Amino acid sequence: MQLKIGHLYPDLLDLYSDRGNVIILQKRAQWRGLDVTVDQISVGHEPRLADYDILVMGGGMDREQGIVAKDLQKRSANIREAADGGTVILAICGGYQLLGHSFETSTGQRIPGLGILDIHTVGAKMRMVGNVVGEMEIDGIKHNLIGYENHSGKTFLGPDVQPMMRVVKGYGNSGEDKFEGVRQGSVFGTYLHGPLLAKNPFLADHLVELALRRRDLSVQLEQLNDDLECSTNEKLYKRLVEAKS
Amino acid sequence: MSSWRFRAAVLAAKSIKRILTLTGRKGTTLPGNIALRICPDLLANYGNLLGERIVFVTGTNGKTTTSNLLVNFLRSDGREVISNSLGANLIAGIATTLIEGVVPRHAHQQAAVLEVDEATIGNVIVPLRPKAVLVTNFFRDQMDRYGELDTVVEMVGSALQKTPSSTTVILNADDPLVTSIAPDDKNIVYFGIESSQFDSEDHAEVRDGKFCRKCGGNLHYTLYHYGQLGFYRCPSCDFARPEPTLAAEHVRLHEEGIAFEVGKVTGFINSPAVYNVYNALAAITASTVFGVQDEVLVSEMSYMKTQLGRMERLYSGAGRELMLTLVKNPTGFNEVLKVVEHERNPVELVIILNDRYADGTDVSWIWDTNIERLQQVADLRRIYCCGTRAEDFAIRLKYADLDQITELVEGDVACVDTALRQLPPGHMLYILSTYTSLYAVRDHLLEQGGSEVAAQNRASVSGSA
Numbered sequence: 001m002q003l004k005i006g007h008l009y010p011d012l013l014d015l016y017s018d019r020g021n022v023i024i025l026q027k028r029a030q031w032r033g034l035d036v037t038v039d040q041i042s043v044g045h046e047p048r049l050a051d052y053d054i055l056v057m058g059g060g061m062d063r064e065q066g067i068v069a070k071d072l073q074k075r076s077a078n079i080r081e082a083a084d085g086g087t088v089i090l091a092i093c094g095g096y097q098l099l100g101h102s103f104e105t106s107t108g109q110r111i112p113g114l115g116i117l118d119i120h121t122v123g124a125k126m127r128m129v130g131n132v133v134g135e136m137e138i139d140g141i142k143h144n145l146i147g148y149e150n151h152s153g154k155t156f157l158g159p160d161v162q163p164m165m166r167v168v169k170g171y172g173n174s175g176e177d178k179f180e181g182v183r184q185g186s187v188f189g190t191y192l193h194g195p196l197l198a199k200n201p202f203l204a205d206h207l208v209e210l211a212l213r214r215r216d217l218s219v220q221l222e223q224l225n226d227d228l229e230c231s232t233n234e235k236l237y238k239r240l241v242e243a244k245s
Numbered sequence: 246m247s248s249w250r251f252r253a254a255v256l257a258a259k260s261i262k263r264i265l266t267l268t269g270r271k272g273t274t275l276p277g278n279i280a281l282r283i284c285p286d287l288l289a290n291y292g293n294l295l296g297e298r299i300v301f302v303t304g305t306n307g308k309t310t311t312s313n314l315l316v317n318f319l320r321s322d323g324r325e326v327i328s329n330s331l332g333a334n335l336i337a338g339i340a341t342t343l344i345e346g347v348v349p350r351h352a353h354q355q356a357a358v359l360e361v362d363e364a365t366i367g368n369v370i371v372p373l374r375p376k377a378v379l380v381t382n383f384f385r386d387q388m389d390r391y392g393e394l395d396t397v398v399e400m401v402g403s404a405l406q407k408t409p410s411s412t413t414v415i416l417n418a419d420d421p422l423v424t425s426i427a428p429d430d431k432n433i434v435y436f437g438i439e440s441s442q443f444d445s446e447d448h449a450e451v452r453d454g455k456f457c458r459k460c461g462g463n464l465h466y467t468l469y470h471y472g473q474l475g476f477y478r479c480p481s482c483d484f485a486r487p488e489p490t491l492a493a494e495h496v497r498l499h500e501e502g503i504a505f506e507v508g509k510v511t512g513f514i515n516s517p518a519v520y521n522v523y524n525a526l527a528a529i530t531a532s533t534v535f536g537v538q539d540e541v542l543v544s545e546m547s548y549m550k551t552q553l554g555r556m557e558r559l560y561s562g563a564g565r566e567l568m569l570t571l572v573k574n575p576t577g578f579n580e581v582l583k584v585v586e587h588e589r590n591p592v593e594l595v596i597i598l599n600d601r602y603a604d605g606t607d608v609s610w611i612w613d614t615n616i617e618r619l620q621q622v623a624d625l626r627r628i629y630c631c632g633t634r635a636e637d638f639a640i641r642l643k644y645a646d647l648d649q650i651t652e653l654v655e656g657d658v659a660c661v662d663t664a665l666r667q668l669p670p671g672h673m674l675y676i677l678s679t680y681t682s683l684y685a686v687r688d689h690l691l692e693q694g695g696s697e698v699a700a701q702n703r704a705s706v707s708g709s710a
Binding site: 011014016017019020023024027061062063064067129130131148150193194195198199228229231232235 | 385389394395455456461575606607608609611613636637639640641643644648
């Protein structure tokens with residue numbers, strides 16, 4: 001079976017090592033015998049995005065994000081078609097903000113986003129930096145997610161999105177409501193680096209399954225040996241949550 | 246400014262230092278902090294005392310190595326030099342260094358080489374009025390502290406705008422991020438590499454500074470040294486690599502280190518990492534600004550030793566050869582990987598990954614390293630991981646298909662000992678460590694009877710000069 005991954009703006013949104021998520025998705029699919037292709041998609045390259053099973057987008061510096069914000073407007077219909085068709089989209093940090101309605105800088109400038117996620121972001125003075133522990137439910141099972149956040153934007157949720165996780169430790173979307181990340185259909189957005197999927201293999205598999213079920217509802221990924229990832233996740237959970245309380 | 250305040254501040258700081266030392270603490274920042282509180286313009290006093298004999302070293306990588314090379318050059322030239330060699334490079338650490346080192350009565354004979362943090366330089370440049378400010382390079386590093394790289398570049402750039410007109414600004418010509426902040430109407434001296442065995446036409450490494458900071462255009466390169474360092478120019482404006490005033494040519498591996506030519510002089514540095522050539526060039530350039538005698542410089546250049554734990558060759562107590570080096574960001578790490586690939590002997594690795602404040606609390610940078618390259622290294626038998634985030638590195642290795650040779654060991658020192666014990670004959674051990682374990686591991690190796698590698702190459706290279 002094929003898995004087509006598109007890495008959006010790998011040259012521009014390459015801050016914080018989020019390309020790790022692409023490596024992880026690719027490897028985990030390959031280890032299960034899937035035929036994986038990874039395309040790098042950036043300015044000047046406009047393939048039909050609905051042809052992809054998974055699209056991944058990281059965060060970048062302000063300058064680079066400005067370039068991407070402009071370029072994304074040209075792809076608005078293209079991305080919407082992909083999202084509506086069930087392509088799994090994973091957007092981190094700056095990428096997450098750009099998929100929302102807008103980003104308002106601390107100086108009051110309003111940069112329009114794609115509006116694929118019902119969120120808007122407001123720049124703040126204080127940076128929210130540090131390890132994050134979140135609790136996320138997937139198919140009725142609760143998982144502890146470990147990641148790292150580093151953002152000054154505060155993201156507020158509209159009625160069409162669901163929070164991705166409850167924050168156990170850290171700031172999360174806005175530092176105000178104890179939620180982190182969102183999901184709207186097959187589109188996921190979050191501030192978490194680490195990279196996100198490194199210590200949360202259950203989430204990586206969930207995304208791959210969602211993507212494959214678009215074509216075949218009966219898909220069930222076989223279990224991999226994730227002892228290392230899981231024990232690391234548990235160890236950090238203990239260190240970050242239990243030691244402090 | 247009343248001088249009694251200055252004297253009171255110095256006295257208080259020295260008393261505190263004495264108490265701290267008695268209680269077995271290093272006291273590299275507290276005395277300075279107290280003194281700055283008593284006498285807010287403490288630094289201006291030192292600026293006056295030291296006249297124009299201060300040099301600042303700043304930038305992402307190479308601050309410590311460059312500072313220490315420069316200190317050696319100046320001392321060999323017969324000068325009394327103060328430096329914050331313990332790396333206390335924030336304002337309180339700088340104040341403490343000056344309080345301890347400056348002797349007011351013969352301050353006119355003293356010079357100070359100060360490693361200055363990128364976020365601190367703006368606060369100390371005006372009161373201290375340095376004779377020279379040296380900027381090594383900019384790479385993404387420790388974003389948990391200052392946010393993105395642009396912010397750091399801006400901070401240093403605005404500090405350079407404030408330099409007094411008597412200051413010489415020494416910049417790395419090959420780094421477009423550094424040259425982009427060249428201040429207007431100041432004395433600027435550039436250093437760079439003209440030709441090198443390590444050059445490549447591969448741009449995959451350029452992650453920072455891909456875009457012209459003047460106009461936003463995509464920089465064009467004709468040659469890459471490493472990272473974004475190379476021969477660049479902007480196709481849409483006049484921004485381009487400036488011609489270096491001091492240039493290294495024919496940079497090449499030689500014996501256990503790297504040799505290069507500056508004009509007719511051959512330089513040798515006892516470390517096989519190309520980034521140390523830049524550190525050497527930076528220190529040589531600053532020496533010329535300070536008027537170090539030519540014969541002293543030529544003699545010093547014939548054998549330069551890198552700083553403790555910066556690609557430092559050591560022997561274990563049992564006589565095993567090893568290399569100890571600091572890693573803290575992807576660019577530096579990738580350069581170390583290249584050295585491992587070029588190593589003649591089969592290699593084993595110890596990787597110590599910590600996430601304490603001084604290491605940077607975000608370890609995700611390891612995913613930006615080209616660790617996959619190790620798949621190509623023949624005879625690589627084992628990679629040991631330890632440190633507070635050892636498992637994070639093990640996961641990184643797993644996704645680079647290197648899990649078969651990965652071993653997790655609890656405890657830094659125990660891990661190094663295990664690796665040495667199991668090291669097959671003829672193999673060499675590379676120890677890559679983040680900051681907070683580097684010196685502990687080095688001390689441990691020396692306590693176990695290990696030794697530094699002596700300056701055995703001096704004769705062979707200077708003979709060819």
